[in-house]
Amino acid sequence: MAEQEGITIKKEDFSEWYTEVCNKAELADIRYNVKGFVVFRPWAVKTMNNMFKLLEDELESKGHSPALFQAVIHESNFKKEAEHVEGFLPEVFWVTKAGSGAEKLEEPLALRPTSETAMYKMYSIWVRSWRDLPLKIYQKCQVWRYEGKATRPFIRGREFYWIEAHDVFETEKEAMNQVKEDMETTENTIHKKFAIPFIFFQRPQHDKFAGAVNTYAADTILPDGKVLQLPSTHLLGQNFSKSFNIKFTDKEKKERYTWQTCYGPCVSRIFAAVIALHGDDKGLVLPPEIASLQIIIVPISKSKDDEIVKKAHDIYKKIKHKFSAMIDDRTEYTPGWKYNYWEMKGVPLRIEIGPRDLRNKQFMLVRRDTGEKIVVKENRIEEIEDVMKKIQENLIKKADEYFKENLREAKNFDDMKNTLEKKGGIVKIEWCGKKACAEDMKEKTSGGVIRGTMFGKEEKPKGMCVNCKTKATQVVYIAKQY
Amino acid sequence: MAEQEGITIKKEDFSEWYTEVCNKAELADIRYNVKGFVVFRPWAVKTMNNMFKLLEDELESKGHSPALFQAVIHESNFKKEAEHVEGFLPEVFWVTKAGSGAEKLEEPLALRPTSETAMYKMYSIWVRSWRDLPLKIYQKCQVWRYEGKATRPFIRGREFYWIEAHDVFETEKEAMNQVKEDMETTENTIHKKFAIPFIFFQRPQHDKFAGAVNTYAADTILPDGKVLQLPSTHLLGQNFSKSFNIKFTDKEKKERYTWQTCYGPCVSRIFAAVIALHGDDKGLVLPPEIASLQIIIVPISKSKDDEIVKKAHDIYKKIKHKFSAMIDDRTEYTPGWKYNYWEMKGVPLRIEIGPRDLRNKQFMLVRRDTGEKIVVKENRIEEIEDVMKKIQENLIKKADEYFKENLREAKNFDDMKNTLEKKGGIVKIEWCGKKACAEDMKEKTSGGVIRGTMFGKEEKPKGMCVNCKTKATQVVYIAKQY
Numbered sequence: 001m002a003e004q005e006g007i008t009i010k011k012e013d014f015s016e017w018y019t020e021v022c023n024k025a026e027l028a029d030i031r032y033n034v035k036g037f038v039v040f041r042p043w044a045v046k047t048m049n050n051m052f053k054l055l056e057d058e059l060e061s062k063g064h065s066p067a068l069f070q071a072v073i074h075e076s077n078f079k080k081e082a083e084h085v086e087g088f089l090p091e092v093f094w095v096t097k098a099g100s101g102a103e104k105l106e107e108p109l110a111l112r113p114t115s116e117t118a119m120y121k122m123y124s125i126w127v128r129s130w131r132d133l134p135l136k137i138y139q140k141c142q143v144w145r146y147e148g149k150a151t152r153p154f155i156r157g158r159e160f161y162w163i164e165a166h167d168v169f170e171t172e173k174e175a176m177n178q179v180k181e182d183m184e185t186t187e188n189t190i191h192k193k194f195a196i197p198f199i200f201f202q203r204p205q206h207d208k209f210a211g212a213v214n215t216y217a218a219d220t221i222l223p224d225g226k227v228l229q230l231p232s233t234h235l236l237g238q239n240f241s242k243s244f245n246i247k248f249t250d251k252e253k254k255e256r257y258t259w260q261t262c263y264g265p266c267v268s269r270i271f272a273a274v275i276a277l278h279g280d281d282k283g284l285v286l287p288p289e290i291a292s293l294q295i296i297i298v299p300i301s302k303s304k305d306d307e308i309v310k311k312a313h314d315i316y317k318k319i320k321h322k323f324s325a326m327i328d329d330r331t332e333y334t335p336g337w338k339y340n341y342w343e344m345k346g347v348p349l350r351i352e353i354g355p356r357d358l359r360n361k362q363f364m365l366v367r368r369d370t371g372e373k374i375v376v377k378e379n380r381i382e383e384i385e386d387v388m389k390k391i392q393e394n395l396i397k398k399a400d401e402y403f404k405e406n407l408r409e410a411k412n413f414d415d416m417k418n419t420l421e422k423k424g425g426i427v428k429i430e431w432c433g434k435k436a437c438a439e440d441m442k443e444k445t446s447g448g449v450i451r452g453t454m455f456g457k458e459e460k461p462k463g464m465c466v467n468c469k470t471k472a473t474q475v476v477y478i479a480k481q482y
Numbered sequence: 483m484a485e486q487e488g489i490t491i492k493k494e495d496f497s498e499w500y501t502e503v504c505n506k507a508e509l510a511d512i513r514y515n516v517k518g519f520v521v522f523r524p525w526a527v528k529t530m531n532n533m534f535k536l537l538e539d540e541l542e543s544k545g546h547s548p549a550l551f552q553a554v555i556h557e558s559n560f561k562k563e564a565e566h567v568e569g570f571l572p573e574v575f576w577v578t579k580a581g582s583g584a585e586k587l588e589e590p591l592a593l594r595p596t597s598e599t600a601m602y603k604m605y606s607i608w609v610r611s612w613r614d615l616p617l618k619i620y621q622k623c624q625v626w627r628y629e630g631k632a633t634r635p636f637i638r639g640r641e642f643y644w645i646e647a648h649d650v651f652e653t654e655k656e657a658m659n660q661v662k663e664d665m666e667t668t669e670n671t672i673h674k675k676f677a678i679p680f681i682f683f684q685r686p687q688h689d690k691f692a693g694a695v696n697t698y699a700a701d702t703i704l705p706d707g708k709v710l711q712l713p714s715t716h717l718l719g720q721n722f723s724k725s726f727n728i729k730f731t732d733k734e735k736k737e738r739y740t741w742q743t744c745y746g747p748c749v750s751r752i753f754a755a756v757i758a759l760h761g762d763d764k765g766l767v768l769p770p771e772i773a774s775l776q777i778i779i780v781p782i783s784k785s786k787d788d789e790i791v792k793k794a795h796d797i798y799k800k801i802k803h804k805f806s807a808m809i810d811d812r813t814e815y816t817p818g819w820k821y822n823y824w825e826m827k828g829v830p831l832r833i834e835i836g837p838r839d840l841r842n843k844q845f846m847l848v849r850r851d852t853g854e855k856i857v858v859k860e861n862r863i864e865e866i867e868d869v870m871k872k873i874q875e876n877l878i879k880k881a882d883e884y885f886k887e888n889l890r891e892a893k894n895f896d897d898m899k900n901t902l903e904k905k906g907g908i909v910k911i912e913w914c915g916k917k918a919c920a921e922d923m924k925e926k927t928s929g930g931v932i933r934g935t936m937f938g939k940e941e942k943p944k945g946m947c948v949n950c951k952t953k954a955t956q957v958v959y960i961a962k963q964y
Contacts (some may be wrong), residue, residue, distance in 0.1 A: 032604060033556050036792075037552040039551075041549055067522060096578045099573075102576055108584075121515065166758070
């Protein structure tokens with residue numbers, strides 16, 4: 001029998017707990033022999049596939065279509081937008097050779113760190129008239145970044161999986177509306193389905209995406225009080241349409257440059273938030289909406305085909321059209337071993353059937369999120385649906401509460417520094433708006449970074465910058481980050 | 483109004499017709515400025531996504547799980563299996579530099595041309611005991627090959643999209659059974675759903691996958707008489723388990739090397755067969771089972787909201803749960819323009835509703851595959867389902883008939899050469915089994931390649947090799963290939 005051991009208590013050492021869950025729930029393996037590259041194992045990929053599907057469906061329902069662009073970008077494309085290349089150059093891997101003699105390629109090819117410069121080359125060919133707009137295309141792909149910081153499965157590595165949606169409009173106003181739509185997409189998927197709460201910030205000018213007019217990004221708070229960036233939307237304005245020459249003829253037959261946005265939910269990274277926020281001391285906890293296996297049925301029996309196992313199959317047949325379910329009828333493991341195993345894997349609901357249940361025409365539900373046990377009569381099987389809804393709601397509620405508890409306010413520098421050090425989370429402050437002051441704060445707080453102003457909510461500063469004590473120009477939020 | 487022109491007659495110039503369909507149905511764009519790299523546009527990607535889904539569901543139903551391995555392979559892994567590296571080295575792109583100063587990486591990284599050497603590194607860690615077997619993992623990904631021949635969208639390029647399934651077993655027999663299962667997977671998806679007929683061959687020894695014991699591969703015949711390789715399965719035996727040290731402890735506690743297979747349906751390439759085999763002089767024709775849009779509803783009206791358009795919405799509401807459907811109610815285009823547009827896109831079924839249909843409480847179905855028009859009474863809407871089934875069946879039948887017609891037999895060399903030149907297709911011959919003779923035939927027939935023996939059917943030669951006239955040892959099939 002495969003051995004099972006307990007895991008580190010999450011509250012005591014979140015970092016170690018996270019590593020152990022990634023290993024023991026068989027989510028990722030860092031033992032691949034290329035630095036910074038992590039293997040994603042089936043249990044993680046099945047869940048991420050569901051997350052991708054929900055995001056893709058949401059994007060398609062809002063008028064996006066999928067495409068596939070190349071992974072390699074010609075050096076000349078890559079260097080077209082000056083700020084963009086400056087921002088991304090340090091992170092690019094270059095393909096320089098090929099073939100049996102490893103001949104040098106005529107021009108080096110960049111492995112895409114993001115796809116603006118691959119896609120917009122084609123957009124300049126495809127966009128001709130107002131009839132071609134809006135153009136809303138996304139691709140599901142991986143990107144590569146020559147990341148220097150320590151590798152953490154799903155959180156940080158040199159190859160990660162995301163969706164990037166690149167939209168083109170006639171007017172600035174439409175582009176700005178797209179930012180709002182992207183926030184809605186984030187709410188409908190990442191909050192409602194993945195149960196991850198967030199605030200959508202407008203990042204400070206000094207921290208925007210290379211080549212953007214403005215960057216808007218969702219942040220969540222992990223159990224150690226540090227924030228993790230979820231999807232971001234970049235208002236690109238006409239920066240790229242001018243450097244890539246993306247023009248259209250409007251209804252008045254005038255030629256104009258387009259307005260653009262891009263949106264990038266990094267699914268492998270968002271999965272890190274799912275692990276971190278919902279998991280507990282028994283392992284992973286998956287929200288029903290994204291669990292690849294929603295119900296595990298464990299017959300309490302040593303046989304492969306007694307009355308108890310038959311009952312398990314009866315129940316399975318009745319629920320399989322509504323839920324993804326499976327019977328664990330392996331005889332080489334005890335029921336207790338199986339409980340631990342599927343709890344570690346985060347399956348939302350367990351059904352147990354023992355001799356007494358058989359006699360009483362009932363079965364037992366065990367909720368993964370609360371451990372609650374619920375006896376259900378065989379003729380009331382539809383109750384499962386209600387329980388499943390409650391699990392999803394409870395995970396959202398718990399995560400929301402944790403998030404709210406960790407939104408704080410500080411009136412002065414010491415207060416802010418103390419909060420960041422002792423409690424973590426996101427702290428609301430007033431700030432002068434200057435980059436140098438932000439950098440000074442980051443150093444003095446050992447990593448406190450200004451996340452920006454809250455998007456869609458006007459908050460006016462009333463006093464002085466908490467750090468430099470000059471007149472505050474913005475109400476912003478600061479946090480330590482991953 | 484966007485202009486529409488006719489396309490080249492498929493029978494007269496298949497190659498030009500193929501290029502035009504790829505352009506006019508907006509499937510691919512070759513104008514990206516990196517040689518050999520083609521952009522896949524939304525209409526192609528939506529269809530390929532359905533093809534991927536069917537293959538993934540079939541693989542999962544047969545016990546495979548999805549994983550994601552890295553795109554880059556350490557040089558030392560890549561070089562572990564001697565034959566494998568020799569076969570693939572000429573096709574590898576190398577990542578050698580990274581970062582802002584484009585510093586040289588400590589060791590060059592291969593962009594995967596196929597993933598054996600990435601995955602088996604991990605398999606050697608994961609496989610410990612018989613309990614871990616069989617291990618059946620697939621990944622959906624792209625691979626890169628430094629291809630020298632001319633680029634053709636979907637048929638040949640330097641980056642293509644596939645699924646690769648890598649399976650590990652205790653015994654040779656189980657591995658051999660996997661080959662049969664893979665053939666079944668190919669039949670259930672590529673034949674029954676994509677409507678592409680094929681023969682599963684065992685390739686000659688001199689033409690097997692680099693590092694395999696045997697290669698089995700499905701071939702179909704394109705309209706120009708040349709064959710296109712569809713999925714292949716490689717029986718790897720213990721070649722890779724020995725070079726990567728993949729061992730397990732069996733039930734008798736003895737340590738043994740595993741037996742392995744891999745299976746690779748290249749979806750972007752199989753999509754080329756879908757375009758080529760089903761398309762006609764009006765453009766693409768998509769089998770209902772893989773069409774992302776199965777029904778286009780065209781109200782014959784100049785208004786956005788008259789009775790006809792309302793009726794179109796009524797019908798849409800009634801069918802949308804069964805089929806993927808859409809109403810084309812754009813007022814800037816005529817019905818005739820729309821018919822051409824959606825025929826070019828290959829939508830299997832069109833519903834037309836005009837004033838007369840409104841009066842007679844009916845609507846018109848137009849089949850894309852045959853052009854047949856069918857009047858359906860409003861209260862008999864369920865007839866659509868039957869028509870859709872017939873379209874799928876008809877496409878399979880037509881493709882099967884074409885395939886059968888192009889299977890021929892030749893008793894001597896001249897007969898074979900003539901058949902390959904004038905008719906194309908696959909020609910059955912008797913052969914001595916020698917590589918030199920096969921190469922000689924290839925030269926003398928300007929490209930006739932021996933595809934191998936028919937898998938699962940024993941055919942015994944009775945005479946002499948058609949080429950060298952020594953005793954024939956195999957009944958094989960020869961064809962010109964893509």
